[in-house]
Amino acid sequence: MSITAGQRALVTGGSGGIGSAICRRLARDGHEVYVHSNRSVAVADAVVSDIIAAGGRAKALCFDITDAAATGLALEMTLKEGPIQILVNNAGVHDDAVLPGMSAEQWHRVIDVSVNGFFNVTQPLLLPMIRTRWGRIINISSVSALLGNRGQVNYAAAKGALNSATKALALEVATRGITVNAVAPGIIGTPMSEGLFDAKTIERLVPMNRPGLPEEVASLVSYLASADASYVTAQIISVSGGMA
Numbered sequence: 001m002s003i004t005a006g007q008r009a010l011v012t013g014g015s016g017g018i019g020s021a022i023c024r025r026l027a028r029d030g031h032e033v034y035v036h037s038n039r040s041v042a043v044a045d046a047v048v049s050d051i052i053a054a055g056g057r058a059k060a061l062c063f064d065i066t067d068a069a070a071t072g073l074a075l076e077m078t079l080k081e082g083p084i085q086i087l088v089n090n091a092g093v094h095d096d097a098v099l100p101g102m103s104a105e106q107w108h109r110v111i112d113v114s115v116n117g118f119f120n121v122t123q124p125l126l127l128p129m130i131r132t133r134w135g136r137i138i139n140i141s142s143v144s145a146l147l148g149n150r151g152q153v154n155y156a157a158a159k160g161a162l163n164s165a166t167k168a169l170a171l172e173v174a175t176r177g178i179t180v181n182a183v184a185p186g187i188i189g190t191p192m193s194e195g196l197f198d199a200k201t202i203e204r205l206v207p208m209n210r211p212g213l214p215e216e217v218a219s220l221v222s223y224l225a226s227a228d229a230s231y232v233t234a235q236i237i238s239v240s241g242g243m244a
Contacts, residue, residue: 009225010034010084012065012121013091015043017190018140021214022088023047025222027056031086034078036061038091065091065117075124083128086225089118090140092158096151107154114158118165126173135178136225139166140217141236143186146244159184163236170234179233181224186240188212207242 009026013019014035024047027033033051035058037044044060051058063074078084093113095106122137129135144152145159163182170180187197189211203209217239223229224237238244 006030006032007085008032008034008082009086009088010036010061010078010121010125011088011090012036012117013038013140015040015047016090018185018188018214018217019088019090020047021218022090022221023058024051024054024056025215025218026086026088026225027051027054027058029222029226031225032057032059034059034061034084036063036065036091038062038064065120066112068116068120071117071120072124075121079125079128083132084125085129085132085134086136086138087122087125087129088138088140088221088225089121089162091117092140092142092155094152094155096155098151099153102154110154111158111161114155115161115165118162122169129178130173130176133177135173135176136229137166137169137173137178137180138221138224139163139180139182140221141166141182141184143184143238143240143244146184146236146238166236167234174233179224179229181229181233182236183217183220183224184236184238184240184244185217186212186238186243188214188217188239190214205243206240210241212239212241 009031011023014023015037023033023035035044035047048058048060063070142159144156166182
């Protein structure tokens, strides 16, 4: 089945810095975008308004991806309008601490969003996607999963699990016209990262000597969601200025 544009796309964490850039780019590509948020509903609504003002199609969705029942209900209602054929699992949280000082709550919260959230969102969407024999699943990982990072054992573990899930799921759906890939951003200039890295640290860590732009992550997601990437699957692709 040949599909290029005009598909229904869901971006979890779509109100964040990287997520909103992905939403805008997919809308610009001609897709109808569902902008998900848990708490930042007003921001998600603003992203939707921007997309519509630019001539695109978008709707806001609000639910907690760590709540399986609430997620299932929200997706059930969304699927009544048709299958989601592009899924970007972007939602994630930081709760940094060195492991000797990390609380169980910090550990479980980060794992819950990235790993259990991935399952809660992806699993209900798979069969409807499989029936169309076309789909794109793109998981937003991190270079922390590839390189490790002090104070982020929980985050690295969560994103590392997401990378492994990416490769395994890609094998399960490869004959169904569905690709599954992960994008691993490095230091990206977003409100979440502000104040975490000064210029000297970025110069030391990043061969390109600058933070990335959310739009640079969104460009790769756009490609992976397109028909041009139909033979690209089970890949973990870094957008990190040479860090990994």
